[in-house]
Structure formats: structure tokens, C-alpha cells
Amino acid sequence: MAAPTTSPDFIAVLRKSHLIEKERLEAFLCAHPELSESPKEIAGELTKSGLLTSFQSKHLLAGRYRGLVLGQYRLMEQIGKGGTGVVFLAEHRSLKRRAAIKVLPVGRTTEKETLERFYREARAVAILDHDNIVRAFDINHEGNIHYLVMEYVEGESLQKYVEKNGAMPFPEACRMVIQVAQGLQHAHTCGLIHRDIKPANLLLDRTGIVKILDMGLVLFFEDEDSHLTRDLSKGAVLGTADYLSPEQALDCHNVDVRSDIYSLGATFYALLAGNPPFHDSNVTQKLIDHQIKDPQPLHERRPEVPRPLSDIVHKMMAKKPEDRFQTHADVVAALLPWSKGIPISSRRAADITAIMPVAMVTEFSDRLRKIWQKARRSPKSLAAAAVVLTVLVGILAWRLVL
Numbered sequence: 026m027a028a029p030t031t032s033p034d035f036i037a038v039l040r041k042s043h044l045i046e047k048e049r050l051e052a053f054l055c056a057h058p059e060l061s062e063s064p065k066e067i068a069g070e071l072t073k074s075g076l077l078t079s080f081q082s083k084h085l086l087a088g089r090y091r092g093l094v095l096g097q098y099r100l101m102e103q104i105g106k107g108g109t110g111v112v113f114l115a116e117h118r119s120l121k122r123r124a125a126i127k128v129l130p131v132g133r134t135t136e137k138e139t140l141e142r143f144y145r146e147a148r149a150v151a152i153l154d155h156d157n158i159v160r161a162f163d164i165n166h167e168g169n170i171h172y173l174v175m176e177y178v179e180g181e182s183l184q185k186y187v188e189k190n191g192a193m194p195f196p197e198a199c200r201m202v203i204q205v206a207q208g209l210q211h212a213h214t215c216g217l218i219h220r221d222i223k224p225a226n227l228l229l230d231r232t233g234i235v236k237i238l239d240m241g242l243v244l245f246f247e248d249e250d251s252h253l254t255r256d257l258s259k260g261a262v263l264g265t266a267d268y269l270s271p272e273q274a275l276d277c278h279n280v281d282v283r284s285d286i287y288s289l290g291a292t293f294y295a296l297l298a299g300n301p302p303f304h305d306s307n308v309t310q311k312l313i314d315h316q317i318k319d320p321q322p323l324h325e326r327r328p329e330v331p332r333p334l335s336d337i338v339h340k341m342m343a344k345k346p347e348d349r350f351q352t353h354a355d356v357v358a359a360l361l362p363w364s365k366g367i368p369i370s371s372r373r374a375a376d377i378t379a380i381m382p383v384a385m386v387t388e389f390s391d392r393l394r395k396i397w398q399k400a401r402r403s404p405k406s407l408a409a410a411a412v413v414l415t416v417l418v419g420i421l422a423w424r425l426v427l
Contacts (some may be wrong), residue, residue: 026088028064035064035085042090044099045076046118078102094118095172096165098126114177124162125177131169140171147173150240153215157208159228159236178236183296184224192299195330199364201227202293204235206353206360209289212240213282213353220277222288223268224295266311267301268292271344274312283346286356290341290349297338298326316344334363 029035036054039045045053053076054060060067068082077085080102081093093100098115104125105112115126129143147164154160163174183201187193193201205227209219219226219240226238270287273280295301302320303311314320320342324335337359343349350356 028088123177125175127173129171155211157204178228180230183227198296206356210353266308
């Protein structure tokens with residue numbers, strides 16, 4: 026639609042957008058019987074009154090009204106953009122709850138099979154419930170506009186944090202990586218691999234909690250910027266060259282949890298060094314370096330990083346998957362001694378396998394289950410079950426304060 030040139034034209038565009046409820050718009054018009062003939066001045070008044078945002082006004086003044094309301098959500102501002110889509114801050118029209126909405130690239134949702142696969146994956150991602158993963162609330166579409174409604178995190182990515190503040194002190198970096206590892210442990214337990222762990226996909230909120238973005242989306246969409254690798258001999262490569270594991274560069278579909286561990290190790294390196302391991306190389310050379318070259322040890326780049334901690338990062342980035350930590354629970358266990366503690370809101374009962382041996386949890390669970398089965402028939406066994414449960418809770422509480 027052409028850009029409105031008169032006040033009636035602008036009001037007509039505004040009505041078509043459905044950004045303002047009919048009653049509120051009529052009340053505004055009644056309160057301003059002598060509106061300016063300038064659409065820009067009307068938009069300014071509506072923005073000043075809190076009925077529109079600057080982002081909405083800009084689109085309406087250009088004659089663009091479609092897609093500003095998706096389902097029950099009004100798009101408020103654009104807050105991000107990448108290969109997996111454009112991200113908007115949105116507000117639920119009746120609940121007034123804020124959310125982040127990712128609008129998927131239209132050109133990549135035209136194939137029926139691809140779209141069906143994406144919806145299946147989105148449903149799988151929606152079952153994830155963890156403090157260190159951005160939660161997905163809903164997925165829907167308006168015509169050919171497909172979008173994902175997610176938790177809105179008020180904060181910034183670790184990429185921007187490091188760009189602004191420089192390399193992190195190692196205890197702080199450990200706390201960040203521990204939280205990411207806990208989130209990935211939960212996701213991997215649910216059968217999902219991220220495949221694009223990097224500082225830009227990790228959000229730090231205002232309370233110090235780190236949350237993983239795009240859990241599962243990278244299976245379908247790739248970034249368009251110069252850091253993404255594509256069109257190699259075996260087809261498209263998924264991931265970001267600065268953080269890509271050697272095996273993922275060769276075959277992005279034949280990877281497991283250990284590929285994410287490598288990427289998390291490269292992320293850890295970037296947090297401690299201020300930039301990725303092979304940041305001075307071009308994309309092709311980075312891929313080669315990840316295959317055959319060890320990065321400069323962190324304790325050489327930053328003498329304040331203890332050698333044992335530098336060795337942990339090196340192990341996370343081992344060329345062969347079998348030489349790395351085998352689970353993110355192992356990563357957390359290795360890093361806990363180097364951390365002064367993690368935010369309490371990220372310590373959940375569901376994370377227990379990430380902070381104490383899995384075998385111990387399994388043993389106590391099996392023992393408690395057997396005692397509980399007997400307890401139905403014997404009050405004495407019921408008392409024994411209560412004792413075992415008390416001991417288990419005590420051990421967990423003791424480990425959580427370490």
C-alpha cells in the first residue's frame with residue numbers, strides 16, 4: 026500500500042493494521058477532534074499517547090500494515106535479526122505480557138516437507154523447561170508468515186557483553202559456562218543437539234542467569250553472515266566457523282553431544298580470551314585450523330588463567346570427540362571447583378545429574394523405589410523410606426552449596 030499523505034489515509038492504514046483496539050482508537054479521535062493533516066504529526070501524537078511505538082509508526086507511515094499483529098501479539102520493536110529469522114519484542118493484546126517473537130524467513134518455509142519438519146522440531150523444543158534455556162510458548166502462522174513465540178529475556182548476549190567489557194575474569198566465565206552446560210545437559214537428555222553454540226546465542230539476563238537461544242532451530246536454518254560455512258563438498262554445513270567442531274564441519278548431521286561440548290569449549294575460550302580461538306583467519310582457514318591446529322593455550326594468552334583451567338578448555342576442544350568430556354555433566358563437575366557459585370535460580374532439582382555423579386542418583390532412586398514399594402504393606406518400611414529420602418535430600422543440599 027502507498028504511503029499515506031493525508032490524515033484520513035493514515036487512519037485508514039492504522040485501522041487495517043489492528044494495532045489499536047477499535048474503542049481506544051475512537052476514544053483518541055474523539056479527544057483530538059482537530060487532528061493535523063500531517064500523517065507524521067498524527068503518528069507522533071499516537072506515539073506520545075502510548076498507543077503506538079516508534080517502530081509501529083514508521084511502518085504505518087510507509088503504508089505497511091500487514092504483519093504488525095500476529096495472533097494475539099502486537100509487534101512492538103525489532104530486537105534481532107539473523108539467518109533463523111527476525112526477532113521482535115511483542116505484547117499480548119489482552120494479557121499485556123511481553124514475549125519475543127521470531128518470524129521465520131519466508132523463503133525457507135515454502136517447501137511443505139521442510140515446514141512440517143520445523144513444526145515437529147518446534148514442538149520438541151517446546152517441552153524443554155529449564156532456567157538456562159529460552160522457553161518456547163507457541164508456534165503459529167498468519168498466511169505465509171510463520172512465527173515462534175518465545176520467552177522475552179531482558180539483557181544482552183555474551184557476545185555483546187565481551188565486546189563491551191572485554192575478557193571475563195575466569196570465575197565469572199566459569200559461572201557462565203556452567204549454566205550453559207546445565208541447559209545443554211537438559212536438552213540432550215530430551216534428545217536435542219544445538220549445533221550452533223556461540224556467545225551470540227547465549228543471553229545474560231539482568232539477574233545473572235544465562236539462557237540458550239535457538240534450541241533446535243539451527244537444524245533447519247543457517248545464518249547469512251560471513252561467519253557461517255556453506256556449500257562445501259558434502260553439502261551445506263551448519264554452524265558458525267569460529268566455534269564449529271571438526272566433525273560437524275565434515276558432516277553436520279552425524280554429530281552428538283560432544284560436538285556441542287567442543288563449541289562450548291570454543292565459547293569458553295572466547296569469554297576468557299576476548300575473542301575466538303582462530304579469530305585472525307578467514308572462514309576457510311578457520312575450518313582447517315579447527316581440524317588440525319590447537320589454539321594458543323589460554324594460560325599463555327592470559328597468565329591469570331590457571332593452567333589446570335586452561336587444560337579443561339583444551340580438553341573440551343579436543344580434535345577427537347572421544348578425547349573430550351563425554352557429557353555436559355562432566356564439564357560442570359570439572360568447572361565447579363573454579364567457580365565461586367552460580368545464581369540460585371539456575372540450581373534446580375532437574376539439574377542434579379549435572380552436579381553429582383549419575384550413578385549415585387540412580388542408586389538412590391532405585392533403592393528408594395524398592396523401599397517405597399514395600400512401604401505400602403509395612404509401616405516399618407515406610408519409616409525406612411523416609412530415612413533414605415532424608416539422607417538423599419541432605420546429600421543434594423550439601424552438594425548444591427559447594
